[in-house]
Amino acid sequence: MSQHLSDLLLTPAEMAAVDAAAAASGIDSFGLMERAGAAAAAAALRLHPDALRFVLLCGPGNNGGDAYVAARHLQAGGATVALFHLNDPSRLKGDAARARAACALQGQALDLYRPESGDVVIDGLFGAGLAREVPADVSALIGRVTEAGIPVLSIDLPSGLDGRTGKVLGAAFRSQNTITFMTRKPGHLLMPGRQLCGELEVFDIGIPARIVRAAAGGDIAENRPDAWKSVLPAEQLETHKYKRGHLVVFSGAADKTGAARMSAISGLKAGAGLVTIAAPHAAIAANAAHLTAVMLHALDDEADLEDWLSDRRLQTFVLGPGFGISARARGFVAALADRHLVLDADGISSFKDDPRQLFDLFRGKPRLVLTPHEGEFSRLFPDIGGDDALGKVDKAVAAACRANAAIVYKGADTVIAAPDGRALINTNAPVWLATAGSGDVLAGIIGGLLAQGLPAFEAAAAGVWLHGEAGQRAGKGLTAEDLATHVLPL
Missing domain, CATH: 3.40.1190.20 (Ribokinase)
Incomplete structure (x- = not known):
């Protein structure tokens, strides 16, 4: 068995089981989201110190919650930040709703975003849990960002990729960088996902190793x-x-x-x-x-x-x-x-x-x-x-x-x-x-x-x-x- 959690491969279903087990053990799930969003913000500042504006794309689930946290940290750090959300953000639940409430920025509808020179997109739309083709408005947005050549930092996985298979579900971002948490997913390694992730970084947000290893089925791994x-x-x-x-x-x-x-x-x-x-x-x-x-x-x-x-x-x-x-x-x-x-x-x-x-x-x-x-x-x-x-x-x-x-x-x-x-x-x-x-x-x-x-x-x-x-x-x-x-x- 690999000695490092970052070397493991967990399917999206297995990672969901990790999250559930962590919450059941008494770990503050919002604290995990806070660390994930902060890590995404820190990566954005480190990778793009000359960005004129960070554009946060917030989805309807916990991936969007990570993006709201990242937006708050970027704004607190003095960066120029714009926020765009998919669907009605008032319908968010749980930790994602809490993350949005803590963010002072007023977002706009996703289809209103038009890329500008100097933008850096932080993709928090879907992450690894996507199981169907992206909606038409997301596909159109991906097309605009790609055509404009705007750099993209994806949280967990470029939106539009299947985290288990690495397949493109209709359309997907081509990210320069992807930051994921605790472990990688098969979609980070399988083509075309591997290419679309760009440079991949695995960040430890504090889930105990015993919980992560207990959920790892071990049937899929990297060939090492x-x-x-x-x-x-x-x-x-x-x-x-x-x-x-x-x-x-x-x-x-x-x-x-x-x-x-x-x-x-x-x-x-x-x-x-x-x-x-x-x-x-x-x-x-x-x-x-x-x-x-x-x-x-x-x-x-x-x-x-x-x-x-x-x-x-x-x-x-x-x-x-x-x-x-x-x-x-x-x-x-x-x-x-x-x-x-x-x-x-x-x-x-x-x-x-x-x-x-x-x-x-x-x-x-x-x-x-x-x-x-x-x-x-x-x-x-x-x-x-x-x-x-x-x-x-x-x-x-x-x-x-x-x-x-x-x-x-x-x-x-x-x-x-x-x-x-x-x-x-x-x-x-x-x-x-x-x-x-x-x-x-x-x-x-x-x-x-x-x-x-x-x-x-x-x-x-x-x-x-x-x-x-x-x-x-x-x-x-x-x-x-x-x-x-x-x-x-x-």
């Missing part, structure tokens, strides 16, 4: 070493190559061998004791010309594979990079049904017409890792991928459950999911990882970790993290070949 380091194999002085696992990567035809080599080299760099490329006889020479530490094994068809699999030391495989979409791929996967397999690229697409054929092969303890990008995911899970009511985490978990596999749902916000409902959101990958062959490297890294004995979900999550770290080391302008050389073992 804390999530999987406990299952890493212990380093031992007395070891040999087979104890560190033997990874097999299948090569494509003679003119499509590069992808398999990048996977194989990456698996070796990730710590596998041995790595072999299994290639058709016609592709042996092409592979041999580029390999030294990686071994080669000639293998043309399912009969050859079945014979080779009599060696029970062969337990972990990568199939897909450069392999070709084919019945041959399906036959190879069927032969590997009792082994550990990373299925990538062409291997995934080979089952697009009958995904159930794949899923039925890998029942029992999860030993399959699937690494689809958006298009491959939709081909393998068309109903899940096409369900707009689901966020990326929900989709990945549903797919993992159906396939009984660890799912690496790739993208700028790669999500790793397990059949038991756990999900991790990856954040360390630089944008320049989006290059041809990068996925082949990732498949090899995951395969190398599987070969060392990591469970499927943890191998997938650690592999994605190592992939991001390698991308950071390789730097801008990397090629997949560069990336493979920067992979380091855990």
Whole structure:
């Protein structure tokens, strides 16, 4: 478990449970709002010392209450402040009503705001609890602010974003900065929410850690070493190559061998004791010309594979990079049904017409890792991928459950999911990882970790993290070949 509350991810529902538990424990809920609003005001002054006017947008709930508190503190600090409210503020209840009553400013209706040069908008309309599309007047306001290029500081989450999924609900602010409280939400990390939040700051408003941790379900978290380091194999002085696992990567035809080599080299760099490329006889020479530490094994068809699999030391495989979409791929996967397999690229697409054929092969303890990008995911899970009511985490978990596999749902916000409902959101990958062959490297890294004995979900999550770290080391302008050389073992 993470040692820092700011490292946790709580859904909006879980954060609401934290607020309720804090109030039930006797903590003054208005005191929490006071600290949240004061933190927002302090952030605004620190980030925008040259602002000519702070424009507070106050919503109909507690997010609006935070904004009223912020407005009071900004005015007391001598700043020029204007206040605009959504709906009738006299209908506010509880702490939000108290916050408004304590603010001497007279607000105006939201649709009266027109951006002016020197404005800084402090967005306190909805926060993370929004569950439906923003009203038309809010959408129009967001459009005016965006067009004018006015900087926005959002309280909790840019209004218009879903705090659980990071999706835009009709329209959303693009904030330069977002200040949230106690913990982050999945919507802060998932795209496009991550981009729209700008720079994120987590502020402790004084809710005891025991209350926050008690509400944290733990099913959704950021992909960090804390999530999987406990299952890493212990380093031992007395070891040999087979104890560190033997990874097999299948090569494509003679003119499509590069992808398999990048996977194989990456698996070796990730710590596998041995790595072999299994290639058709016609592709042996092409592979041999580029390999030294990686071994080669000639293998043309399912009969050859079945014979080779009599060696029970062969337990972990990568199939897909450069392999070709084919019945041959399906036959190879069927032969590997009792082994550990990373299925990538062409291997995934080979089952697009009958995904159930794949899923039925890998029942029992999860030993399959699937690494689809958006298009491959939709081909393998068309109903899940096409369900707009689901966020990326929900989709990945549903797919993992159906396939009984660890799912690496790739993208700028790669999500790793397990059949038991756990999900991790990856954040360390630089944008320049989006290059041809990068996925082949990732498949090899995951395969190398599987070969060392990591469970499927943890191998997938650690592999994605190592992939991001390698991308950071390789730097801008990397090629997949560069990336493979920067992979380091855990």
